[in-house]
Amino acid sequence: MKDCALAAYSWVCERTGLDQVWTALMERHIPEAKGWVGLLYTLGSATMMIFTVQAVTGFLLATNYVPSPDHAYDSVRYIDAAVLFGRVVRGLHHWGASFMVVFAVLHMLRVYFMGSYKYPREATWLAGVGLLLLVLGFSFTGYLLPWDQKAYWATVVGTTIAGQTPVVGAWIANILRGTDGMGAPTLSRFYALHVLALPALTAGLIGVHLFLVVWHGISEPPKRSPGKVP
Amino acid sequence: MNPWHEDYKRRYAQLKENGKSFFPHTVFKDVCVALLVLTVLFALAYYRPAELEPLADPTDTHYNPRPEWYFLFLFQALKFFPGNLEAVAAILLPGLGVLLLMGVPFLDRGPKRHPFDRPLWTGLGLAGIAGFAALTWAGVRSPLTNPTEEADPQVAAGRRLYDQMSCAYCHKIGGKGGAVGPALDKVAGDETEEWLTRHFKDPQSVTPGSAMPKMNLLDDEVKILVAYMKSMHAEEPFTKAAPKIFADNCAACHKLGKEGGEAGPDLSFIGTARDKAFIKKYVEDPSTSKPDSAMPAFKGQLTDVQIEDVARYLSSQGR
Incomplete structure (x- = not known):
């Protein structure tokens, strides 16, 4: 029995390099x-x-949500009222969004005040700033989805501000809204961004960020430079 | 190649060598913190579920949108830029902020890492946090004017059915709609539910000779329309004394039409933006609705009957 398990383990290791991956990452x-x-x-x-919580609760919400102005609001009401644990799942996704911003920023402040972004970790910092922007992108696109008053009018303001960018503003607002004013195309675009484009980009960039963390090693806690301490 | 780079790499390799294995030491700490965060998240999700406001209404131009709390500082910062400048600031400020953030490792390049060894960057970071906190606090304090409680779902459904069936072709609500039938916000709230139900099933049965067609509505549809009608209260009349109360107590600061002072806002169209209940509460004590208001509280100065009267008077302005 023991020999059998060992044989299976070495079979897997030979074909996937699992033991070496484990050593490189975990040890x-x-x-x-x-x-x-x-x-x-x-x-x-x-x-x-x-982020994992957001991915799981987001998947669960998407199984009942309908991204059209005729049904979006009712489907959210339905999730709250009728779906098993629907209210808790939506609550988790709602609070998780705030938590994402809070923890991403706290993490960034840690890196900032410790000067951990310095050589050789500049690229890790850039990937991190990219991730923060993606989090804000999630929050902007997700805000519209319940299609209630707050969602609708905050997005009107948001896309209007985007439309005021010099030169390319009108073009950007047009791409975001997909129609004059706001309507069904806006909601489907925001939904597509929120559940397809942004998660893919985020997963990819998290991969880059983590690879760089492992590659360079996590920065050590800073010490005061010797000249200054009496 | 900077001379300290080689030196750093050698020193780091040594520190890493002396450190502990990622698994289980670091993983253990990470899991502990993750479980703690998860507990707080679940508690919030369970005890403070996400709110839902009424259905989006593209025609409701009085809605006062507010961003999520972490964008509130930006929202508040834009108030410092008047008119045309606001558009530039809305793009330029965040754009520069992001650019600065990306540039940090390329601007601060020396070997010193301890916050006390980098007073400029530490100071900049602290100033950033303080600015964010101050602006967010100012944003939170500025008055919230939208109700967060959910509207009765029956009423919301009734309103939607009202729109779908194009009732506004003949009826007015809030001054919008046709003039063939009566203005519903003026009359419908006074009828009993029984009367309204019979009316929706067969208008002629309660109003002989009514021009309204029989709609062949389902029972559920009748129910939600009745709920919507009952949600509208007929406008409450003010007395003849109301204009005089306004002239004696309010006109020194507020304009109504062409008369009145300019210290406070012009109230000529206040009825299109605020209902009676809001105005009454505001007149009683402005600080509960708008903490930095310069207006005095009138509770005690005027009797409750007078405040009610003037609130009814003002809520009819501009409608």
């Missing part, structure tokens, strides 16, 4: 960060965990 060493400074280093993984 890599991390510079020591003690006490509350060590806790600050968990903010990035917390952000990723919330």
Whole structure:
């Protein structure tokens, strides 16, 4: 029995390199960060965990949501009132959106104040800024989906502001809204962005971000430069 | 190649060598924090579920939209830019902000990493946080004028059916619609539910000679239309004393038509934006609706009957 399991394990390892991947990812060493400074280093993984919550609850919501002005509002009401745990799932997705912003920003502040973006981790920082922008993109496109008063009018304001960009403004507003004023094309575009384009881009960029973190190693907690301390 | 780069790499390799394995040490801390965050998230989702406002109404131009709280600082910052400048600022400020954020590792390139060794960048970061907090606080304090409670679903459904059946072709609500039938916001609220139900099933049965056609509505449809009609209250009449109360107490600061002062807002069209209940509450004590209002509270100055009267008077202005 034991031999059999061992044989299966070595079969898998030979074909996938699982053991080496495990060593490279899980047994890599991390510079020591003690006490509350060590806790600050968990903010990035917390952000990723919330992203997972958003992906799962987002999938569950999408199974009952209808992205059309005629049915969007009613389908959200239906989720709240009739779907098993629907209200909690929508609550999780709603609060998760705020949590994403909060934790992404806290993580960024940790990196900023510790100067962790310095050589050789400049590209990691750029990927992080890209991820923050994607989070804001999620929040902007997701806000419209319930098709209630707040959703509708906040998006009117948002797309109007985008339309005021010099030179390309009218073009951008047109692409976002898809029609004069706002209507069915706006809602389907925002929905497509929210559930297809943005998740794909985010997953890709998270991949880049994490690869760079592993490649360079996580930055060590900063020490005061020796000249200044008496 | 900067000379300190090689040096840093050598030092980092040493620190890494001396550090602990990612699994289980780091993973353990990450999982603990993740579980804590998840607990808070579940508690919020369970005890404070996401709100839903009434269905989007593209014709409701009085709606006062507010962004999600983390965009509130931007919303508030734009108030510093008048007129045409606001459009530029709305794009330029966030654009520059993002550019600066991306540029951070290319502007701050020395070997020093400790926040106390980089006073300029640490100060800039703290100033950014303080600015965000101050603007967000100012945004939160500025008055919220939209009701967050959900409208009765029956009423909302009735309103939609009213739109779908083009009832406004003959009837007015809020001054909009045709003049063939009566203005429903003036009369329908006074009728009993029983009367309205019979009316919707067969108009001639309660109003002989009515020009309204029989609609062959389903029972559910009749029910929601009745709910919608009952939600509208006939306008409450003000007394002859109301204009005088206004002239004696309010006109020093507020214009109504061509008469009145200019210290406060012109109230000529206030009835199109605010209902009686809001105005009454505002007159009693402005600070509950708008904390930085310069207007005095009139509760105690005027009797409750007088405030009710003047609120009815104002809510009819401009309608």
